[in-house]
Amino acid sequence: MVRPREGRKSHLMAVPDSRDELRSFLAAAGRGRGRGPRRDAVVGYELRIELGGVTPTVWRCVVVPSTTMLDELHDVVQDAMGWVDSHLHEWRTAADASAPAAERYGMRLVVDEGDHPIDACESDVRIDEVLAERGDTLYYEYDFGDRWEHRVVLAHVVDAVPTPLCLDGERACPPEDCGGVPGYEHLRAVLGDPRHPDHEALRTWAGDDFDPDLFDLDAASAALTARAEIRRHSPPRGTALAALLARIPALYAPSLYALLLRARLSSDDERVELPARDAEGMTLLAWLLRRTGADGVPLTSSGYLSPAVVAEAREVLGPRYAWAGKSTRELDNPTVLAIRELAQDLGLVRKYRGKLVCTKRAAGPRSDPDALVDYIAARLPLGADEFEREAGLMMLLSVAADADGEEQRRAMLEAATALGWRMGDGEPLTAKDAVAAAGSNRRILHHLGVDLGFGTMPERRPAVVRELARRALRGPSR
Template sequence: MPNHTGRARHLRLVLDSSTDREAEAQAREMLPVRPAALAQLILRVNLEDVRSSVWRQVKVRSDLLLPELHANVQSMMGWSETARYEFAMDAAGRSWAYRPRASHQHSDGDAVQPADHVRIDSLFVAAGDVVRYNHSGTWSTTIELISVDPDIDDLRPVCVDGAGAGSEPGDVTELLGVANSRLRASPLPRSIEVESAAASPAIARLFRHTRTAPTPRLLELLPRCELTIESSVDLLVAQRAMSKLTGFLQRVGRGLRLTDAGHIPSLVVDSVREELLREGARNLGLVHVERGILEPTRIGAQLADDPVALWHHCAARLPLGRREIEKDVGTLFLVALAASASARQREAMVAETMDGLQHGLQGWGTDQLDALRIQQIAQPTVAFLDLIGAHGPLYYVSGGDGGSPSWSRRFARDALRT
């Protein structure tokens, strides 16, 4: 039930469920969790089915998207870049392929996914990983991860070794000079969409789900999120932001006996707030109930006195939701918070972007998809942000400054980046 601000009185935090159909569909995209830190990948590009050995070894940044890797390989090898390409890999006894969004067909099934917003380090995870690369209609090229280099002083792609195709045996210097001149001759400036998708798994997932729908208002806000900035939260900021959660965990202590009805005793102070904190802490894996006693989990006990680690733990769990549409719309609210968008800007951006998310809205009453209904879809994430005080008192009032605390923008950015 909404109050006069349009805000839902009941804050509902929902735990992610691996049994949810849409969550299972997302898991089938076979995108492993990306490394937390940017690095460089040493990849070996092998031309197969040729008489003499033809290969190039290239060093590229780990946050490249598959279309960028395609363009780099084409340039380095001296091939004519084509709009059609495919990357494929085998995992769990099945084959998985990634194609450009423009050529991706829904009839291909779950084994074929859009490539446009997939980071290469979600395919190349460990040394020895091999991906098949098709750019000419036949599977004639493989790309293998040789090693990971943590040195990121120079993130420009560079060919570091190779053999064959036009060079004399042993004349590696000339081969590298030609390959690197081609790479330098075709710089690849990153668009806002590409840069944001590379920096944020949540944004990448959002773009995959919007497919070809235009999202100009979202693209306008993304630069203000500063997603390329690494987290630099300090102790004082984390203490302010996590004060409600840390206070709750400390009150729980080693265990808190619940009432016969399963509630927190009223003597613990604000019972409504405490119950919401309990639900939020449970959904974040910080507490659980054992034989009528509310107890911290192992991670909850560790984080009770470490607000910086608690900050990162919470940010890593957002956006919340059982269904992909809940996570996607939650991502939009995180974008608005990270960009310090006004309520009017937020509502316009969310409404526009949701036009491209209609495929996930079955059962949500899309005929009356107003601002309040949209907020209800994003409620798992919005409720948590409300709970920790990230939203200011005027956050839901159209057109005004929500007066959010100074740390909220940084927290939203970290949630998007994790």
């Protein structure tokens, strides 16, 4: 036994061994619960979400599947309450809002930065790990400046639901950036007093339609339904696009999310059977690999394909390639030249002793069109920096969704603006700037047969290239 130091009182407490008693014991000690085991069966969790410190109370009642991850629950809180997801957030398990947190769960970008003491990423924690029985509580803080504290209580365990539902609620969510609880109290007081000198200014700032005592259940339900659709069509977790979308609120980039719903990127979607001849760039690339074969094809002394090989390539392209004239010099045939250079850039062919030869990487893609699509998809998006790769992801999404040029430009500009991108001189981006940021990704898609819609030509989105974009965005094949 350890003898207590002189002058200090010592209290011994028996630690209970039952689950319920242990939880009560920890709560009494000022600590919350950490993560527990997940439920074996899926049930519904009826949650009461209450905004702390605000009088009269702002609350919502929602039902979510017990398999909901905390990053998904974040979306539910945002949509049901009426926030616009423009600030950071964090989860805490604690006996009460002021008690030391047992565990903290943060956003992926906060976890990756490593500057804050976070126990786990919210996308790795399931709600039934932290809420198990009626009365269990979780705290959600939104906007570390205004510090909006939400108390999330498991009110009832009910039958399973396929998607989140909003059942009830009272009063409007405070406007974003109103200064937290003190600022909101001041705002309510001023809006309620037409004679106040700041009444007109704050009414204009808050909006004529803002009524602090009004809760629109239909609007909250519609927001949750729209979010469920986005989740259903989203790319698998862990992909580059999923990480990018996590940084772009749907409210600020509706055109981008409209493309997401059309792109069919969910892990439940099947791979599309590739058409035999659909995009001239893909057709010519596949032909070049077969023609090069194991023995290679001759090059001129200047390092270009021989006229005889160029003539064969022109036959593959067919009569619609007559616009290039009759020359069989590779320099006079831009499509042939671009595809040969693309094959080199992709590491499928190389120049060796006066010939163009296939590399070892070309063994599968040379004989299997599906393997060729997978090979290219695995290398996209390209980019010398993060901006080019992320713009490439946006462009790939527009191709996967079969978007026309105007849709693509609008979606990419919205997304880039939501991400806070600016020109080097600090000026805002234009739609043309956002598309140009895709760089080498734009060039590859163009060479493979995609008209990116910058002129007056009709839009073309070959099915094989749309499938290539889908595979690139969904990550490695399952």
